[in-house]
Amino acid sequence: MRILKFSGLALAASGAAASPTVGQAADLTVSVEIPKLNVAEYHRPYVALWIEKPDQTAVRTLAVWYDTKLKANEGATWLKDMRTWWRRAGRSLNLPADGVSGPTKAPGRHVVSFSGGQLAGLAPGDYALSVEAAREVGGREVLRVPFSWPPRGAKTATATGSTELGAVSVTVKP
Amino acid sequence: MSSALRIAAVAALLSLAAAPAAQAHRAWLLPGSTVLSGAEPWVTVDGAISNTLFYADHQPMRLDGLKAIGPDGTEVPLQNASTGKYRSTFDVKLAQPGTYKIVTATDMTMASYKIGGETKRWRGAAADVATAIPKDATDVQVSRNVRRIETFVTSGAPSTGALKPTGKGLELEPITHPNDLVASEKGRFRLLLDGKPAAGVEVEVVLGGVRYRAKGPELKIMTGGDGVFEVAWPEAGMYWIEAGVRGAPNGSAPAQNAAYIATVEVLPD
Numbered sequence: 346m347r348i349l350k351f352s353g354l355a356l357a358a359s360g361a362a363a364s365p366t367v368g369q370a371a372d373l374t375v376s377v378e379i380p381k382l383n384v385a386e387y388h389r390p391y392v393a394l395w396i397e398k399p400d401q402t403a404v405r406t407l408a409v410w411y412d413t414k415l416k417a418n419e420g421a422t423w424l425k426d427m428r429t430w431w432r433r434a435g436r437s438l439n440l441p442a443d444g445v446s447g448p449t450k451a452p453g454r455h456v457v458s459f460s461g462g463q464l465a466g467l468a469p470g471d472y473a474l475s476v477e478a479a480r481e482v483g484g485r486e487v488l489r490v491p492f493s494w495p496p497r498g499a500k501t502a503t504a505t506g507s508t509e510l511g512a513v514s515v516t517v518k519p
Numbered sequence: 520m521s522s523a524l525r526i527a528a529v530a531a532l533l534s535l536a537a538a539p540a541a542q543a544h545r546a547w548l549l550p551g552s553t554v555l556s557g558a559e560p561w562v563t564v565d566g567a568i569s570n571t572l573f574y575a576d577h578q579p580m581r582l583d584g585l586k587a588i589g590p591d592g593t594e595v596p597l598q599n600a601s602t603g604k605y606r607s608t609f610d611v612k613l614a615q616p617g618t619y620k621i622v623t624a625t626d627m628t629m630a631s632y633k634i635g636g637e638t639k640r641w642r643g644a645a646a647d648v649a650t651a652i653p654k655d656a657t658d659v660q661v662s663r664n665v666r667r668i669e670t671f672v673t674s675g676a677p678s679t680g681a682l683k684p685t686g687k688g689l690e691l692e693p694i695t696h697p698n699d700l701v702a703s704e705k706g707r708f709r710l711l712l713d714g715k716p717a718a719g720v721e722v723e724v725v726l727g728g729v730r731y732r733a734k735g736p737e738l739k740i741m742t743g744g745d746g747v748f749e750v751a752w753p754e755a756g757m758y759w760i761e762a763g764v765r766g767a768p769n770g771s772a773p774a775q776n777a778a779y780i781a782t783v784e785v786l787p788d
Contacts, residue, residue, distance in 0.1 A: 421557040422557035424745060432699065
């Protein structure tokens with residue numbers, strides 16, 4: 346227990362992937378498709394990925410893709426447009442955060458993997474990986490994909506968006 | 520028009536004029552947004568008294584006495600304030616994270632009395648009423664009218680430092696934070712009168728955007744014994760909440776009237 350905790354803290358501080366500790370080899374891979382939209386004015390969406398419990402309380406924010414390049418962190422002005430994530434998790438976070446913040450992504454399929462410290466301390470149980478996309482001069486969409494932790498075997502679950510998100514899949518592996 | 524009818528009509532007009540807030544006119548503050556992110560966001564706010572809720576079509580709200588209170592309880596200056604024909608507008612810079620209360624509170628004493636067979640009216644501060652009414656006046660009626668109009672905006676996570684009740688007049692003590700409202704969850708609030716739970720008071724909750732609907736939604740909710748009322752929001756939107764109490768004169772003490780108005784935004788899930 347102490348080892349797990351220590352490892353989690355160390356990773357949170359460094360924000361980098363470290364060598365897996367015993368019991369932390371499991372990983373969670375998320376594939377997010379950002380649809381190509383035929384609109385007059387297109388801006389890449391802001392996207393948040395977070396883990397929540399079945400009652401929708403947020404457990405951990407894994408990634409926030411927003412405009413990180415603007416001066417004086419001005420891109421943070423529109424983080425609240427990801428309303429669901431903002432209310433459940435974002436408003437209590439300090440962004441930018443190492444290992445969580447990242448630039449917005451172009452239309453297409455994006456695959457991100459989380460393991461080790463990013464998932465350290467995640468109590469065994471049922472969860473959902475939530476994905477929310479909010480686009481300037483566009484809409485907003487939230488998808489939830491259930492998963493169980495720790496994984497007992499490789500498992501994939503999917504959901505498909507209708508407006509701001511395409512296919513989202515979540516794969517957990519022991 | 521017969522003279523009897525004419526007298527009745529004049530009397531009706533006078534009684535209307537004496538009512539502290541005519542039903543048709545609603546006073547409101549309308550923030551451009553209520554939930555904000557980023558380092559130092561700004562909010563623009565309009566204020567007016569209008570016939571159609573949130574459409575400035577009658578009188579601007581007077582800005583003297585209007586304050587913005589920051590998360591630490593201190594006053595924050597209003598910027599770019601201006602009063603137009605139909606509405607006032609101003610900006611608030613949210614320099615520190617947390618919840619800001621924007622409030623205008625008035626305490627007006629009104630009196631009517633007869634002297635030499637003529638009815639006179641007076642309004643002013645409570646301290647001046649004794650000297651304002653002549654000693655030989657008859658039919659003296661005095662009322663004290665305390666009114667608060669509020670709205671709330673939050674940068675980052677909601678906080679409660681700005682929301683402390685003053686203990687004067689009707690106030691809203693949030694149980695659900697006023698900047699943490701979503702359509703799928705009920706909002707709970709406690710109505711206070713002079714700092715104590717206001718039981719059995721009717722609260723009106725009106726959804727904005729009425730111009731585009733035939734009617735409502737308008738809810739009427741009664742506060743419980745603990746002053747608490749619960750709102751099941753029909754949908755997301757900007758809501759106007761109003762409550763009022765009218766007191767009877769008690770001996771030489773004036774009738775105590777109090778009114779409370781708040782604008783809150785309910786977001787979609």
